[in-house]
Amino acid sequence: MIETVRLKNGLRMVFEELSHVKSASVGIWVRAGSINEIKKNSGISHFIEHMMFKGTDRYSAKDIAVNVDRIGAQINAFTGKEATCYYIKTISEKLDDACDILADMFLNSKFDKELMEREKQVIYEEMKMSADDPDDLAHDMLCEMIFKEHPLGKAILGTKTSLKGITRNMVMNYIRDEYTLDSIVVSVSGSFDKERLIEFFNEKFSVLRSSKSEFKPNVYEYKRSCKAKHKDVEQAHVFMGIPTIAISDERYYSFSVMNTLMGGSMGSRLFQNVREEKGLAYSVYSMHASYQDTGYFMVYAGVGNDKIKPALNAVREELELLKKSGVSEEEMDTAKQQIKSSFVFAQENTNSRMIANGKNLLLMNRVFEPDEVIKELNNVRRDDMMEVAEFIGNINDYSVSLVAGNKISLPGLMKGVLND
Numbered sequence: 386m387i388e389t390v391r392l393k394n395g396l397r398m399v400f401e402e403l404s405h406v407k408s409a410s411v412g413i414w415v416r417a418g419s420i421n422e423i424k425k426n427s428g429i430s431h432f433i434e435h436m437m438f439k440g441t442d443r444y445s446a447k448d449i450a451v452n453v454d455r456i457g458a459q460i461n462a463f464t465g466k467e468a469t470c471y472y473i474k475t476i477s478e479k480l481d482d483a484c485d486i487l488a489d490m491f492l493n494s495k496f497d498k499e500l501m502e503r504e505k506q507v508i509y510e511e512m513k514m515s516a517d518d519p520d521d522l523a524h525d526m527l528c529e530m531i532f533k534e535h536p537l538g539k540a541i542l543g544t545k546t547s548l549k550g551i552t553r554n555m556v557m558n559y560i561r562d563e564y565t566l567d568s569i570v571v572s573v574s575g576s577f578d579k580e581r582l583i584e585f586f587n588e589k590f591s592v593l594r595s596s597k598s599e600f601k602p603n604v605y606e607y608k609r610s611c612k613a614k615h616k617d618v619e620q621a622h623v624f625m626g627i628p629t630i631a632i633s634d635e636r637y638y639s640f641s642v643m644n645t646l647m648g649g650s651m652g653s654r655l656f657q658n659v660r661e662e663k664g665l666a667y668s669v670y671s672m673h674a675s676y677q678d679t680g681y682f683m684v685y686a687g688v689g690n691d692k693i694k695p696a697l698n699a700v701r702e703e704l705e706l707l708k709k710s711g712v713s714e715e716e717m718d719t720a721k722q723q724i725k726s727s728f729v730f731a732q733e734n735t736n737s738r739m740i741a742n743g744k745n746l747l748l749m750n751r752v753f754e755p756d757e758v759i760k761e762l763n764n765v766r767r768d769d770m771m772e773v774a775e776f777i778g779n780i781n782d783y784s785v786s787l788v789a790g791n792k793i794s795l796p797g798l799m800k801g802v803l804n805d
Contacts (some may be wrong), residue, residue, distance in 0.1 A: 387742060387752045392583060394591040395566040399742045399752055400582075401574045403735065409480050409575030410739040411582075412472035413491055414747045417563035418465050419543075420536040420676075421600055428543015429551055429559050431464040432508060436556070437471060438462070439500045441493040446500075449486065456482045466537055467676055468747055474736055477576040484582070488589045496553050505548055512542050519622040519788040520685070526612050526786035527624040531681050533605045565597040566590065572743030575735040602678060613787040613795040621690045621789035625700065626683035627782050632675035633749055638761045639769040640682070643777070644673035646712060646720040646770075647703070648684060654703050659686060665696045677748055682777050690791045697802045701780045708778025711771045721762050728758060 387401045418430050439446045453460045458475035460483075471491055475483040515521045525540055532538035542548075571586055573579075607628050630636055648655040648671025659669040668687040674680055688696045731737035732755055745752050780802070787795050 392587040396590050398571045399746045406575050408476050409577045410474040410735040412470050412572045412739045412743045414570040414743040415469045416568040418467045419539050419541045420466050427547035431541050434462045434464045435504050437490050437494050440495050441489050458483050519618050523622045523624045523786045523788045527626050530610045530784040534603050535605045565594045567596040570743050570747040572739045574739040609784045611785045611795040615792045616788050618790045620687050621693050623787045624685050625783040625785045626681050629680040629682045639765050639773050642720045642765050643773045647671045659699045665692050704778050704780050707774045
């Protein structure tokens with residue numbers, strides 16, 4: 386049973402008690418990510434996430450690590466397009482200590498100027514690592530094309546120029562403006578004392594501002610485009626994608642089933658055609674992501690530099706077949722079963738449940754009981770899949786990004802693919 390509570394200070398908490406476990410996961414979710422940034426402070430959400438581990442008035446960075454180890458806990462954080470999450474997992478008898486460490490980091494980090502400059506060097510290396518990874522590079526290129534002027538097109542890491550310009554004053558102002566009680570959810574899953582946690586977070590988080598201004602991202606018009614980058618790589622990396630639906634869209638589960646069916650497993654259409662039948666790629670898959678206002682559907686293939694066009698033609702074949710003939714009951718049911726199995730496996734992990742509950746309450750203002758998710762998946766019908774097929778089935782709508790070892794005119798290549 387999942388329970389949501391609004392504390393006296395305005396903070397929302399979501400609890401999922403699992404009496405059969407002896408651990409608990411606690412996550413502090415903040416509705417602040419790269420989508421909330423401007424050009425000048427691009428990357429600040431991710432930078433703040435890093436700096437939260439670098440020391441407070443009570444503890445140095447080493448003290449934090451030692452104290453976490455002392456109670457046998459696991460602590461981490463991540464930054465996304467729309468949210469940042471700080472979390473800790475521990476045995477239930479050490480939950481008070483774990484929450485004390487997490488809350489101290491969240492509320493009392495010092496943001497020492499010298500340590501900030503040192504951490505920027507770490508993130509510069511992270512940027513280089515991402516730029517050196519052709520998969521990441523091609524993916525980021527495609528996101529920029531799909532979302533255009535929408536802030537979802539910005540890289541979570543920011544740029545070297547924007548990161549260099551971030552000051553302590555900018556950080557403190559961003560936290561003051563974005564880390565407000567109406568933009569925070571604390572998610573707890575496992576074995577815990579609910580009333581004790583409510584008392585703790587009500588007292589500790591009362592120092593935060595109550596609310597922030599409503600954020601409205603830019604409205605943009607999508608137009609397909611192509612972008613290629615020459616890089617010294619043995620394998621070409623190609624992404625193609627289109628904007629799709631928001632996370633609250635009633636077609637969300639239909640898209641999830643379609644994504645699994647098209648490129649989510651070894652039995653998927655793309656894997657079987659592009660890799661198994663034609664031998665064009667080692668790695669080929671599709672992915673679907675939804676955000677508060679929009680989303681995307683993408684197809685990826687890692688192929689030889691001389692196999693780019695045949696691979697794109699193979700993807701086109703699958704999209705045309707999908708739009709023309711739809712899907713069978715058998716493959717739809719198989720895709721549903723894969724998703725349900727993955728969902729059930731995740732339910733056996735307190736961290737996974739904490740993440741799902743926290744994210745849903747933060748971004749959708751509601752949570753989903755496991756039976757509700759299974760029911761929604763079971764309710765997907767072939768007519769629903771046909772609607773999705775019409776949505777994603779036209780290769781003429783897709784933007785394409787390419788990182789390859791050869792210099793290639795991607796617009797010319799795509800013209801050939803579309804005219805074959």
